[in-house]
Amino acid sequence: MSEQEKTKVMFVCRTAPYGTIYEQEAIEAMVMFGAYEQDVSVSFIGDGVYSLKKGQDTSLLGKKNFSMAYPILIDDFEISHIYVEKESLEERGLKDSDLMTEVEILDRNALKQKMNEMKALLPF
Amino acid sequence: MSEQEKTKVMFVCRTAPYGTIYEQEAIEAMVMFGAYEQDVSVSFIGDGVYSLKKGQDTSLLGKKNFSMAYPILIDDFEISHIYVEKESLEERGLKDSDLMTEVEILDRNALKQKMNEMKALLPF
């Protein structure tokens, strides 16, 4: 499929992990979407940036640690881009070294431009 | 039953009506609790104060207007007190004349004292 024919879809992840299931079910959807050869990207803004925090250990909660899938989204599941909003990281006292995978850190204006290019935005 | 033997329970209503079901199911619980001859009171703080706003008309939503039960909570359902937090009203630009029923408007400190007297606090 040529790049032009691909549909651009973005997951907009705005929720912290574990407190609610949104981010876990979002990643389940990302993994499935990867199989369809479209242009699927993911952005993390607001509390969504916490999903990428290194060192998550859910053993005391008894919940599944679903964060392990983030570092392999691009290589194994063909997600096109992972964007993280710079301002949200700063507000939370997080640096890129706190994140578990390589991402593209963008400021709000740049991320807004990416959003404008999408056919569909899926907020989670 | 003497006043001393009664258990003091307070519903703490912090949610706006209609966006979620919390306030509707809270009032359903208040109505049932009234039958048991205990000392049941209700406080409205934060967005909870919107539940008492006059003139609610849900016809265009297709949802039930459950607010009609508030004015008869004390007389018909034996709820002991309805408290509304003064500061929350002010922050929302509401006056007592905006409320559909007679309530006791208390400032935070006074309401906190009432909370301290309770055996159980039920947040909704």
Place this chain on the structure above:
Amino acid sequence: MKLGVLIKEGPYMHQAIDTAYNFIIAAMEEGHEINGIFFYNDGVYNRCATLEPPRDERNIMKLLTELELKGVRLIVCVAAGKRRGIVNQTVCKVEEISGLGQLLELCITSDRTVTF
């Protein structure tokens, strides 16, 4: 226009499905096509077959079934459904259950995708 709808919240708890329903009715009246409604997260509960709301309240399950009778495709995510107990025995119509690929397909084939 072809409109796709994503429902992420359960019935009664959140207003999401009510807003979506009113939106869909208005869109159909205006001549738009509803390309499908995908139920994800707690949204799958909207298709639970055993809802019994009080008589003076709307039955959300039935309102959605009426939309289906008007030709709107309803799709319940199989994975989100299983996790929550909305499975063959409990869903309104077994044929509605499908995979997440249907959500992507909805995004591709709809002119707009609206999330409630």
Place this chain on the structure above:
Amino acid sequence: MKLGVLIKEGPYMHQAIDTAYNFIIAAMEEGHEINGIFFYNDGVYNRCATLEPPRDERNIMKLLTELELKGVRLIVCVAAGKRRGIVNQTVCKVEEISGLGQLLELCITSDRTVTF
């Protein structure tokens, strides 16, 4: 101490039931009595009999049934359940379904009532 527990959120969607479960296990280990768990609002979904979470995830329904086998009373609100389809055919155990008076009774007979 006698502890009463109120659960207002559904399984998986919110962490509420997980926090409550870990709290209850710790309380029982410390020798406290769990006087009952009342399921209200979306909390009633926790007792849906047909939950089928993925194998590598906890089955919340089963964890709660284990608590019941240890003597913890589980009470599913009949009104909140009917509205959401958690009724005789879909609940884990029909005997768990009861009225809102049970929540007030829990407040009266427990030393503390904790909401999750």
Place this chain on the structure above:
Amino acid sequence: MLHIIKKSPYESSALKDAVEYIGQNDDVVLLTEDGVYAAKKGGKFEGLLVDLTKKNSVYCLLADIKARGIQESEIAENIKIIDYKGFVEKVVEHNPMTWS
């Protein structure tokens, strides 16, 4: 883009977060469900909303303000009240993003 805001600004960051993403140009805002409380005259968010209307069209949904007992006269200046058909029209005109 059409920014759909459906949570109360008093209890949720949805409005605040959305405002950061509302651009200069053809972005419009729709307040629905508990989001309509932001539009009430005399409330804490009236100023923010009125500022927004200087660059962007801001709409609020009639059914939601009526349900909540807010009269049309209580809606802050320059905010337009629309019905579900108007909501559909805005979705047709702009790609929607929901802030919840």
Place this chain on the structure above:
Amino acid sequence: MLHIIKKSPYESSALKDAVEYIGQNDDVVLLTEDGVYAAKKGGKFEGLLVDLTKKNSVYCLLADIKARGIQESEIAENIKIIDYKGFVEKVVEHNPMTWS
């Protein structure tokens, strides 16, 4: 009273609302679930929390900080980390109110 806060302070007013009700005396605060983000060093709410600890004991739940990848060393000063048994102990000592 024991004030249990379980929503992120970045997206919910729960912490802000609770703080208004935390008295001088024997009120204590427990951060759980997404509420623990308030306790992180370098975050926007560190100052507010550290101020609170001057009058009131503030606790946060170990299981929740670990799940979220927050190390114990990243928790703001004077906030005590407790496990579920500690949570039970606090409920035994104080009447709980949950802010969600």
